Amino acid sequence: MTTRVAVVGGGLIGLAVAWRCVQRGLDVTVYDAEEDKASTVAAGMLAPASEIQSGEQALQDLLRSGARRWPDFAAELARATGIELGYRDEGTLIVALTDDDLREVRRLCGLYERAGQPVHALTAQQLREREPLLTPRVRGGAYAPQDRQVDPRRVLAALRQAIGDRIVPRKITDLSIVDADVTVVAAGIGTRSLTGLPVRPVKGQTVRLTAPARPIRHVIRGYARSRTVYLVPRHDGELVIGATEEERGVDTSVTAGGVLDLLRPAADLLPEIVEYPVREIRAGLRPGTPDNAPILGALKAGVIVAAGHYRNGVLLTPVTADLVADLVATGVPPEQLKPFAPDREALWT
Numbered sequence: 081m082t083t084r085v086a087v088v089g090g091g092l093i094g095l096a097v098a099w100r101c102v103q104r105g106l107d108v109t110v111y112d113a114e115e116d117k118a119s120t121v122a123a124g125m126l127a128p129a130s131e132i133q134s135g136e137q138a139l140q141d142l143l144r145s146g147a148r149r150w151p152d153f154a155a156e157l158a159r160a161t162g163i164e165l166g167y168r169d170e171g172t173l174i175v176a177l178t179d180d181d182l183r184e185v186r187r188l189c190g191l192y193e194r195a196g197q198p199v200h201a202l203t204a205q206q207l208r209e210r211e212p213l214l215t216p217r218v219r220g221g222a223y224a225p226q227d228r229q230v231d232p233r234r235v236l237a238a239l240r241q242a243i244g245d246r247i248v249p250r251k252i253t254d255l256s257i258v259d260a261d262v263t264v265v266a267a268g269i270g271t272r273s274l275t276g277l278p279v280r281p282v283k284g285q286t287v288r289l290t291a292p293a294r295p296i297r298h299v300i301r302g303y304a305r306s307r308t309v310y311l312v313p314r315h316d317g318e319l320v321i322g323a324t325e326e327e328r329g330v331d332t333s334v335t336a337g338g339v340l341d342l343l344r345p346a347a348d349l350l351p352e353i354v355e356y357p358v359r360e361i362r363a364g365l366r367p368g369t370p371d372n373a374p375i376l377g378a379l380k381a382g383v384i385v386a387a388g389h390y391r392n393g394v395l396l397t398p399v400t401a402d403l404v405a406d407l408v409a410t411g412v413p414p415e416q417l418k419p420f421a422p423d424r425e426a427l428w429t
C-alpha cells in the first residue's frame with residue numbers, strides 16, 4: 081500500500097518536501113494554514129559564505145550542500161512549472177564603509193575562508209569598478225562568488241503549482257487529528273505549539289524599492305558604521321533591502337526604527353537609492369532555534385520535523401527536501417541529518 085504522507089505547513093520547506101515525496105511515489109497531502117510565510121518577506125539570498133555566523137561545522141556543511149543543490153533544483157522546478165525563479169549567480173560583494181567596518185569584514189572573511197568558502201579581498205577601487213553606484217567613501221571589502229540569489233515568491237508559486245491539488249487550505253492545531261502514516265511538521269514558527277520544540281519567531285523587516293534600471297548587478301552585503309544591511313537586485317528592477325533582526329515574539333508590525341535601520345546604511349553605501357520609489361515594506365518571522373540550526377528528523381513514531389531554518393530557509397530548501405523525503409520514504413535518517421535531530425542537546429541547554 082502507498083504510504084500516506086501529511087505535510088503540515090505550506091511554506092517553502094513544506095512544499096519542497098512534499099514535491100520530493102510525490103516524486104518518490106508517496107501519497108501526499110499538504111495542510112496549509114494560509115498565513116503569512118517567511119518566504120514572502122525574505123530577500124532570497126543563497127549565502128553559504130556570508131550567512132555564516134559561527135564555526136559550527138555540521139551547519140556549514142549543510143549550507144554548502146544546500147548551495148550545491150540550488151542550480152539543479154531551480155532548473156528542475158522551472159522546467160516542471162514554466163515559472164522562472166529569478167536564480168542569479170553574479171555573487172555577493174561584501175562592502176565596508178569605514179575603517180572599523182573593514183576590520184569587521186576582514187574578520188568575517190577569515191571565518192568564511194576557514195569554513196572553506198572562497199572570498200576574494202577587493203580594494204575600494206575594485207568594488208567601484210564592479211558597482212559604480214557605490215559611494216566613493218567605501219574603504220574596501222570582498223567578493224563571495226558562491227553566494228547567489230533567487231526570488232522566494234517565485235519559488236513558492238512554482239512549488240504550489242508543482243504540488244497542485246494536494247494542498248488543502250486548513251490550519252492544523254493538533255497533530256493527533258492528522259490521518260496519515262507519516263506526518264512532516266514544517267510549520268515554521270507554528271512548530272512550537274504543534275511539537276513543543278523550541279522554535280521562536282525572529283522578526284525581520286524588509287524594504288522593497290523600485291529601481292529605474294538594473295542599478296547594481298551583485299547582491300551587496302554592507303557594513304556601514306557597525307550596521308549591517310543587504311541589498312538584493314532583481315531583474316525586474318526591484319531592489320530588496322533587508323533585514324532587521326528583532327526578538328519581539330509574534331509581531332509583524334513595520335516600524336519607523338526598523339526602516340531607518342535599513343535605509344540609513346543602505347543609502348550610506350548606495351546614495352542613489354534615496355531617489356527610488358518605495359514599493360513595499362513588510363515584516364516576517366524567521367523560525368529561530370537555540371543553536372541557530374534547523375531541526376530535522378524523527379520526533380516520534382510517524383512524526384518527522386523539518387523546521388527552524390532561521391536565516392537560511394531559502395538556501396536550505398533543496399537539501400532539506402531531499403534528505404527529509406529520503407527519511408520519509410525509507411524510515412532511515414541520512415547521515416547528514418543526524419546532527420540536526422530534534423533530541424539534540426543543544427536545543428535544550
Ligand code: GLY
Nearest residue numbers: 284322323391392
Ligand atoms: N538570510 C537573510 C535573513 O534572514 O535576513
